[in-house]
Amino acid sequence: MEAKPKINGGGKDGRQNRSTPAINGPTNPMVTPLLTDLYQFTMAYAYWKAGKHNDRAVFDLYFRRNPFGGEYTVFAGLEECIRFIANFKLPKEEIAFVRECLSPTCEDGFFDYLGGIDCSDVEVYAIAEGSVVFPKVPLMRIEGPVAAVQLLETPFVNLINYASLVTTNAARHRFVAGKSKLLLEFGLRRAQGPDGGIGASRYCYMGGFDATSNCAAGKLFGIPLRGTHSHAFVSSFTGPDEITEKSLKSQDGSRVCKDFVSLTQTWLSKLKRLSLSEGVFGETNQSELAAFVSYALAFPDNFLALVDTYDVMRSGVPNFCAVALALNDMGYKAKGIRLDSGDLAYLSCETRKFFHNVEKEFQVLGFGKTNITASNDLNEETLDALNKQGHEVDSFGIGTYLVTCFAQPALGCVFKLVEINDQPRIKLSEDVSKVSIPCKKRSFRLYGKEGYALVDIMSGENEPPPKVGQRILCRHPFNESKRAYVVPQRVEDLMKCYWPGSAEKEREELPTLEQIRNHCMKQLEHMRTDHMRRLNPTPYKVSVSAKLYEFIHFLWLNEAPVGELQ
Numbered sequence: 001m002e003a004k005p006k007i008n009g010g011g012k013d014g015r016q017n018r019s020t021p022a023i024n025g026p027t028n029p030m031v032t033p034l035l036t037d038l039y040q041f042t043m044a045y046a047y048w049k050a051g052k053h054n055d056r057a058v059f060d061l062y063f064r065r066n067p068f069g070g071e072y073t074v075f076a077g078l079e080e081c082i083r084f085i086a087n088f089k090l091p092k093e094e095i096a097f098v099r100e101c102l103s104p105t106c107e108d109g110f111f112d113y114l115g116g117i118d119c120s121d122v123e124v125y126a127i128a129e130g131s132v133v134f135p136k137v138p139l140m141r142i143e144g145p146v147a148a149v150q151l152l153e154t155p156f157v158n159l160i161n162y163a164s165l166v167t168t169n170a171a172r173h174r175f176v177a178g179k180s181k182l183l184l185e186f187g188l189r190r191a192q193g194p195d196g197g198i199g200a201s202r203y204c205y206m207g208g209f210d211a212t213s214n215c216a217a218g219k220l221f222g223i224p225l226r227g228t229h230s231h232a233f234v235s236s237f238t239g240p241d242e243i244t245e246k247s248l249k250s251q252d253g254s255r256v257c258k259d260f261v262s263l264t265q266t267w268l269s270k271l272k273r274l275s276l277s278e279g280v281f282g283e284t285n286q287s288e289l290a291a292f293v294s295y296a297l298a299f300p301d302n303f304l305a306l307v308d309t310y311d312v313m314r315s316g317v318p319n320f321c322a323v324a325l326a327l328n329d330m331g332y333k334a335k336g337i338r339l340d341s342g343d344l345a346y347l348s349c350e351t352r353k354f355f356h357n358v359e360k361e362f363q364v365l366g367f368g369k370t371n372i373t374a375s376n377d378l379n380e381e382t383l384d385a386l387n388k389q390g391h392e393v394d395s396f397g398i399g400t401y402l403v404t405c406f407a408q409p410a411l412g413c414v415f416k417l418v419e420i421n422d423q424p425r426i427k428l429s430e431d432v433s434k435v436s437i438p439c440k441k442r443s444f445r446l447y448g449k450e451g452y453a454l455v456d457i458m459s460g461e462n463e464p465p466p467k468v469g470q471r472i473l474c475r476h477p478f479n480e481s482k483r484a485y486v487v488p489q490r491v492e493d494l495m496k497c498y499w500p501g502s503a504e505k506e507r508e509e510l511p512t513l514e515q516i517r518n519h520c521m522k523q524l525e526h527m528r529t530d531h532m533r534r535l536n537p538t539p540y541k542v543s544v545s546a547k548l549y550e551f552i553h554f555l556w557l558n559e560a561p562v563g564e565l566q
């Protein structure tokens, strides 16, 4: 079943002028400045008390490891961050609550200051939403007064984490399913709450799904809506006698079939008599047939049937074909079936054979190609297994594993201070992968001769950018021996300004969901397949310039105390 929702705008203002920032607030009204960790407010107070709150800070938002054992991630959630920052304001009631939560010794002046924060002097630079991204490279750089930017940490990380994780999950499912399959997101009932459900539908679409069953997401974001019907519909019928209104007007309106139930029964008998069905089925379930007939009478243009309530090959598929052939007599083309249990490879192949036989025996052109949708706890592994076995499924309905990100529940984005008052800062760790990369940086993607991305490189903000045709040394940020020269054929400057604050810069327009999705699909198509494969994918190289490398290690040694052996 297909529905075409009206797109209600989704808050795209399409304007670039900062003086008219008509950016809607976050999709979820629960996203307010209070949706943060208490320590952001306690730190804000301590910054304020120390007279440090307006120190100019630079934070990077990035993740450390790709999810799902893969070597790529899709960046998502940026629009929501910009909507949040564009409308950032602590109302009186929220300030009163913060006052209650903090120590009674906190001075009044701080709460006046909190009420005045509006992010008009915060700058946000980011990689385009829907881009393929890699560990350690900043997805976003947030600059501004340290206390204000600190308040953005938790909501920003929250808005990016699940969005990027589920978009990546969707992209991975798309990669395994292949381009030609229709992918339907069916996860709302299993998602982590209403926001998880709405977010999943939006970001799965971004990551390459074709449609969702979630009506609210269809209305909010203009995502195509699709659906079939459930087992309850089938089992709610007890037999053909239940059907009282049996007439059906033909598709062109020229004829009326007074008893569509009888027409279907006639077709069922013909199917039974066919040599093709010898031994395949005897008596089909008549209550199932009644359900299918009723559905066809309600939606003659959109007839589809869930065929596994009783027995797929002995009842569901023959019953479907009987109704579909009766509809064909009346000028309608049946849409297809859904399989929701059993061996989906085997059943889809058997069903396809049955459809082809019907086409041949009754000369119904195209019947063999009738759509087969499959669902039932599908995930990357089961899709991969079906591919290996060979199957005849055209569309996959995927819920639980997709939207809950069952294979990995969090991406692990972090928000780290990299510079304050023009002083680069570093966070050290015993675990090298957790050492932050200091400095206000720029990042570039360098493309090779064959058009594929070769490496991402970060450099200090004032370093000259890499140039096409000019050899540049790309160094692993922490491993001295890992380095390579690259002569880029194309250089892409990854970070754009999405919120200029008080800087005299153009604000990047927020693209529509459809544009982000297209960008995402294009980016994934241009990835080298060895980075994309499921088993042992090749890591994509993330590097720093020679100068930044030297500086990281200088700062590292500078900040790390020398141990003493006794």
Ligand SMILES: Nc1ncnc2c1ncn2[C@@H]1O[C@H](COP(=O)(O)OP(=O)(O)OP(=O)(O)O)[C@@H](O)[C@H]1O
Binding pocket: 340, 341, 342, 343, 344, 345, 346, 375, 376, 377, 378, 379, 382, 385, 386, 389
């Ligand atoms: N050919 C196949 N190869 C690999 N996995 C499959 C194949 N067909 C189905 N699956 C998966 O196997 C699992 C079967 O689920 P389960 O064992 O619950 O049986 P079921 O078909 O749902 O049966 P029931 O009707 O009893 O619920 C699902 O996750 C499904 O996606």
Ligand SMILES: O=P(O)(O)OC[C@H]1O[C@H](OP(=O)(O)OP(=O)(O)O)[C@H](O)[C@@H]1O
Binding pocket: 186, 187, 189, 190, 340, 375, 376, 377, 378, 397, 398, 399, 400, 401
């Ligand atoms: O399997 P998922 O990937 O989560 O896809 C969504 C599932 O939701 C529906 O039924 P539900 O699971 O509610 O009931 P069922 O398992 O008894 O069919 C549908 O029939 C799918 O099986």
Ligand SMILES: O=C(O)c1cccnc1
Binding pocket: 186, 187, 213, 226, 227, 228, 229, 230, 338, 375, 397, 399
């Ligand atoms: O439309 C469907 O078939 C559907 C929707 C949600 C969950 N399972 C199936």
Ligand SMILES: [Mg+2]
Binding pocket: 376, 377
């Ligand atoms: Mg199920």
